[in-house]
Amino acid sequence: MLSGRFKFKQVRQFAVLLALAALAGCATTRPAEAPKATRTGVQPLDRLTVAIVPPERDLEAQLMAGDFALAANDLKAASEAYGHAASLGDDPKVAARAAELALAVHDQAAAAKAVERWAALGAKPAELASARARMALDRGDTAEAQRQLDALIATGDPDAWREFGRILASGRDAAQAGVLLERIATPQRLPNDSTAWLAMSELGESLGRHDYATSIGDAALARFHNGTTYAWAGQRAFQAGDKAGAKKLFAKAVERDPKNPRLRMAYASLLVQLGDSKAATKLLATGAQNADTYTMRLSLAAKAEDKAAIARLYGEIRRQSDDVQTENAFILGQMAELLGKQEDALDWYAAVGDDDPRIFDASVRSAVILHQQGKDDDAHEIVAELQTNFAEHPEQLLKAFAVDGELYMDAGRFNEAAEAFDKALRVKADDTDMLYGRGLAYAEAGRIDDAVADFRKVLSLKPGDIEASNALGYTLADSGRDLGEAQSLIQTAREARPNDPSVADSWGWLKYRQGELDQAESTLRGAWAQRKDAEIGVHLAEVLWTRGHRDEARKLLNDVRRIDPKNAALLKTEQKFKP
Template identity: 30%
Template sequence: MLAAALACGAASAQSAEAAAAPEAPAAPVENSSLDAPMFYQLLIGEMELRAGRAGSAYEILLDAARRQGDEALFQRAVDIALQARAGDQALAAAKAWADAKPLSVAPLRYQTQILFALNRPAETAVPLSTWLQKLPVMERPGLITALPRLLQRMPDRAQALALVEKLVAPYQSAPATRLPSQLTLGRMHLANNEAPKALALAQAAQASDPASAGPALLALEMLPATPAAEAVVTAYLARPDAEPAVRLAWVRALTQSQRYAEATPQLEQVTRERPQLPDPWLTLGALRLELRQPREAEQALLHYVELAQAPKGADGSAAATTPTASRPATAPDEDDDADGDAESGGSATTGLNQAWLLLAQAAEQRGDLKGAEQWLAKVDNPQRLIEVQARRATMLARQGKIKEARAMIRAVPERTGDDARAKAMAEAQMLRDVKRWREAAEVLAEAAGRFKDDVDLIYEQAMVEEKLNRFAEMERLLRRVIELKPEHPHAHNALGYSLVDRNVRLPEARELIQRALELAPGDPFITDSLGWAEFRLGRHDEALRLLRQAYGARPDTEIAAHLGEVLWAAGQKDEARRIWREAQARDAQNEVLRETLGRLKVGL
């Protein structure tokens, strides 16, 4: 109001000047309701605040707000108390504001937020309920949807759920608020570890509004722990008007479970519907690379590079016309200065560096080592130096230049302890790639001595020990991983699979693998291990079901070897040969596939 008074004075002066000019008659003056005593009260309050006496300023301005009934003054008093970290005084001012202005929702919002800040969530029921009642009908769904976020700081999840149930009860049948009420209750049940109730609410919400993306997004939050939620997601994505953002979220869920074969067609659909969005092309390239489809990966990655370097539209998509991705894989020398303005670490440069690394990997898969080096030369990010040098070292090692490869990794500067650990992991992985198991074991053992109880290092040690047929040491290391990190799915799976592969302690192996699958539902490699265990236990039908599921999610060569063997044993030899041929076309040098075909004396 002080600012308004000063502005009013300035306006009056300007009006007087305008009145002096006969050609411009003065506009009518609207006098402020601010009288002299109130003016000086506000002035004194602001002066007290400027002098560092926040308590006195708060009292003066709150009194002025009560006497004047002005919302801006109430808010000023609340803000002064909050800045002074006087939560109780801020709450008192917000309550006085609500009493003075019963139709206003702003003081109710302040009360709610202050109560949460004061860790008094149980007292929020009244202001939240009143806030919901006073909101316009069209704004009410937004607040209902925001309730889980508002209440996430409540430590007692059951209490938070009970509060939300009470708050939304009056709105569950109204058309405008039925869907947000169902989704909000679903999220609260999920936060309270009641996934079946959350799923039932997501299903009910989808039945009431099949076109809404909300039920699918809620179902995605339940994955992978609640596989039945997939049906809600896939039902929504079957609609022609499904939002690409939901499809991309589904892709993320699939890739986190390594279900790359299922994720790929989803991404392909996104790239057809929104071809100017760069990021889906990058992800598609990475997935195709994982599926050992280097040429298809290159096409997608080159699309990404062209889009990432093109001028951007308002929605973040490329403004240029759809690229053709017709550049050959041997053209990595083109000028890439288009991202020069983002060298400070922007997302465009980050994505391009990732694309260069993936293109290098694709070229390497095709045997084009010169092209791979050209792509690596484009990576201009010190943070990725170890990754780049490790890639170069692996290419050297595959040419038999082991000494030079190891020296290349070891020459990378170590700025932090994490760099030293990353270098050890990179060197060990390079040695594993060329089957130098003993040297890899030495590197990992030395690193494990420097980084005590590092779960990842111990796990990698165990994998190398298995290759050296030192199974007792492998088991000791894996059990140490499980001791340090009981929820480590791959340690359970690796130990179980090793037992199955050696055809020993099969019931124990099956229990270990089942526990791994509980920790990582849907993981195709763990599903493959369980299928292999069932086969060794003589349960051929269940083995075939599991292995088909695993291969459908990720057509990996080793999974194909197992599935083919079970089909062969079941007399389905034509299908077995077909699957083995597919696998051989992707990776003819795979040891598991070659051993399987040799042992069964099968020629393709």
Template identity: 30%
Template sequence: MNKYFSLLAISIIVSGCQALAPDTQFPIDDTVAPDSTQTHAPVNDTANFSPETLVSLLTAEIAGQRDRFDIASDNYSQQAQLTADPGVAERAFRIAEYLGEEQRALDSAILWANAAPNDLEAQRSAAIQLAQAERYDEAMQYMEKVLLQNGDTQFDFLALSAAQSDPKTRAALLQSFDRLLVKRPNNPQLVFSKAILLHQDDRSQEALQLLERLPKKHATVTTILLRARLLSQLNRGAEALPVLSDALKQYPNENRLRITYARQLIELDRLEEARAEFLELLQQSPSDDDLRFSLALINMDLGAWLEAQVYLEELIIRGSHSDAAHYNLGQVLEKLQETEQALNAYNSVQSGANYLAAQQRVIALLLSNEQLSEATTHFELQRMVQADLAIQLYLIETEGLANYDHTETAWLRINQGLKQYPAEPSLLYTRAMIADKRNDLTQLEDDLRQIIDNDPNNAMALNALGYTLADRTERLEEARQLIEQAHQLEPNDAAITDSLGWVYFRLGDLDSAERLLREAYNGLPDAEIAAHLGEVLWFQGKRTEARRIWNQALKNQPNDATLLDTMQRLTQ
């Protein structure tokens, strides 16, 4: 279900937070309107400014009116340092922030906060600038002043800024939050912020317990979303549903909650209910094409092909998610057995992650309909149009041809590719696999050896050569050395572990073979691995278990040639 979205990313949790500071628009206004939680210090009476300062500030204002914000910033920053006037410092901060001058914005914000200790906006601005500069301890000191005066805080911003910092920094911040929570135990931002840092330290259970202790009347949308996320990550997603459902009753128009609720339903494979939620969301936000795309995918998972087609065609008409929409429309049309329309949809995918996947479907559809010349012509054209993807297109075409038993055409095509890209390892590897189909073990070994000579740690080539030698020759000791080298490089690769088990079987070490093949099968219950494990068990006299493993694999992969050959060879 992760193709829809990642569940409850922190960005969605805090996406509704208020802006950190009022936007600054130029020409520069004479004042910044205060809000109910702050008392802005006015610019000092001009009688207290020296003539030089007055000229500098006037020059700055005129420069700002004429879009020379560099001059305005220089002058205001300089005069803020000289006068320590809170109004001048604030103006210097606003201009520097607008221009993206990070260091100057930080310096000016600190000047402003120190000159106006009762101005909560000044304290907040200094805290945020310090957090952005990764000076978290100092940021906490300024934000604490806002908390103690019952102002609106941004502790969540500080915590999120520090979440990726080093463990020592996070530990110090956790101590600060603990100290403040003694004074304000039910402050939702403090609770949320501490939970974020606990989660980042892989202490998700503690973070969840902290959020669950927060009285319901103090819970906010952000704390509820984080609680639901933690429940899901702790494999308790079913418990997140009533939490989100209750929150929706309290905040019926909060789309972040409804989206999260719908996504949780998808995680729990309750697709019909999820579809209903997304339908309601789309009705509320008919221009939201992300919702429209999610509905298309949900309908595809439900097998509601016509409904999915409607949403995908809407996206195409609207020019949104075009390549992904065309690709998925191709899949839908295949299910509806509309082959020509499916081909048109796939051919409309022009770029992006879906382009190569679409080309794989194109060659499969053409070859399954015995349109060999159309397939080869199509890929010649695609390599001209998408020259930067020529290697990948050679691979897709060649592998498609080989899969549909056009082995000799595949052989011609892969050799054409290697003339153009003579040392490309992926092309060499594919030619080796086609050589295997042609029973040309000499060519297979030459190509794999060339890859290994150029890249001695290429585990895939080492394994392929070792397995071929183990399965098709009597060069078993050489095969074992190659596969063991691959296994050392990729000890958790089930295919390599399978090869190692198979070579030990060929060497007559049935106990080692069984151990390795069981490990491989547990990691990847593939039909070929099942065939190998079953054969080892068969020769050990464990024939009932061997049949059970074969039959289980046969249900999932009924046409696997290795499995069918093994069963026929040993049971008849």
């Protein structure tokens, strides 16, 4: 829109230049003759002036000003600019936009002027009634709002009830909106469309009108008996704590409309919440399939760690048409990953289209696979491309830098990881996840003061954060400083997560630093039994070595080597144990 208006301005200015050139051409192509003297000595071209339209009278200038203000999120300035534009032009869409913006900034005078201009330019009765109802609601005039909402419904516009709901849902006074809902959206007036009835019932719930919502929902079920009315009744039953009733109603919904994938997914979600994932999986496998049902089926199989089910689903989609496979390329990539088919996964992720909303995630997964294959340069190249492609999208850009940091962390390139998290923090300063990630990178790189500073900052932004408390406590204990503070921090984490082996590892290591070897050994043995993690194993081995149990310590390090042969703590401890 902006580029078109700039082009218009440029063409208009160029036309003036052409006019000047033509005039100049006429002057220079006449037969040469001596210039005639005038009383002032001024040539005709010297007297030529070009009329310049003041900005406040220039329609295009006002439209551009309005668009610039919107881009800067300055709604008041945008409203003023579009209001001027509406008075200068004859485009009803501009007047409609002016009215919308005036209502957004609660400028009643500007809204009234814009609506009247819109009416003069041919606005539909339903559009005018909608705008006037919103104006009345904004100034708290319930009676006028009801008159205009009644007028909106009376127009018979196909979208009248949808607009009615939108107006009340966006009102500033929920009590006022609730009163109008009950007065106007009665069973006698609602159309013969179950969607409208259910929308009003749902709106009633959101406005705190539970009795109204229930009566309209029950009436819709009695009148229409279709899948969506049964599903809405089931949802309300579940919210009321009637799980058995909800299950029966959802089963009825699917029975009434077995080809509706959304109803099957809703019922499957209920079954999962009721602890019957097996029944949910069976239900989802019946009937028509789409990307959502495939995704939910994959999620259930992955959660159950059922590789056989994943393989069957993978084969099922592979037997579909090329279009279906392309539409589900991201899901196929996930399944290939879970089945250990990395090359197939890369091919599927590469098939995800640029306009697919999952293209970012597909690229991330490709980078992770390449990293796992030892192709770090290729992995970081993909992430760098993401950083370029999503430079104007802060949320994705932040994630791209975080992925870069995690890949560097996993490769043991801790200073580069810290740089990646630092770039992420330039996108969103004080992001606690990025601060935590950079703190871990600093700690691994031996930059203890920097790590401590980042963990402390996380705790200042999120007091009591468990991960940060544990990380700061461990870092202090590992570096042998402020052990009293370290104990307090780790104890906070232990109280919050008494069965977390990572927290137990921190506590055991702290006890080792404090010289309490019995407690250190018992705590670390418990953590190692819960999780065969390389760091926990190395810590336990060092405690055992210190206590003179060297054969057991060496055996334990061999176990760790099989888990993570390149673990930095393992390599460091093995050097320490050499004679």
